[in-house]
Amino acid sequence: MLNEFKTFIARGNVLDMAVGIIIGAAFTAIVTSLVGDLINPIIGLVIGGIDFSNMYVVLSGDVPPGASLEAARESGAAVFAYGAFLMAVLNFLIIAWVVFLLVKGVNRAKDSVMRAEAPAPEAPAGPTQEELLAEIRDLLRVR
Structure with missing residues (x-):
């Protein structure tokens, strides 16, 4: 059972979730302050301080x-x-x-x-080696 728990904790999903929860809690404080301290007073001013x-x-x-x-x-x-x-x-x-x-x-x-990081499209490649050899063969037959 201990090994299963170690495997569960070592998964990337659990760590990602933990980081998300911690960042979410910190983000909640920022958004709550934004709403309570900045946006609500402006709304109160617009609607007459109600x-x-x-x-x-x-x-x-x-x-x-x-x-x-x-x-x-x-x-x-x-x-x-x-x-x-x-x-x-x-x-x-x-x-x-x-x-x-x-x-x-x-x-x-x-x-x-x-x-910005996307690679530039490659220039169209020329004929393959097989196509060149087939073309040379065809030219030699004509002579």
Whole structure:
């Protein structure tokens, strides 16, 4: 069983997957910061500073008017937090768009590198040795 485990770990797929997970975790922090610190404030400016995350409807319980979603939840009230859901969907769409643009850019860069490294097409080869010998033979027969 130990040998099987060693074989499993030594496969390239497992190492590639581990590297992908580690890079993905680091990449998540970058994308989260991009969305939260750069894109969301711009969207908030465009739509007039509306923050969806504190929009909710109290289903039961007492919540003071104008209380934040966190305060409403801490008071023990049952709240329908549609704003938090809208923000989660909006963040997902923004993150998906950013990842799409990054993958598209990486693929475009990779394609341009592949085109640059592609070998030049070979000049058309002349006749083969057999074809030359057959031509010489035919010329000798004519004489």
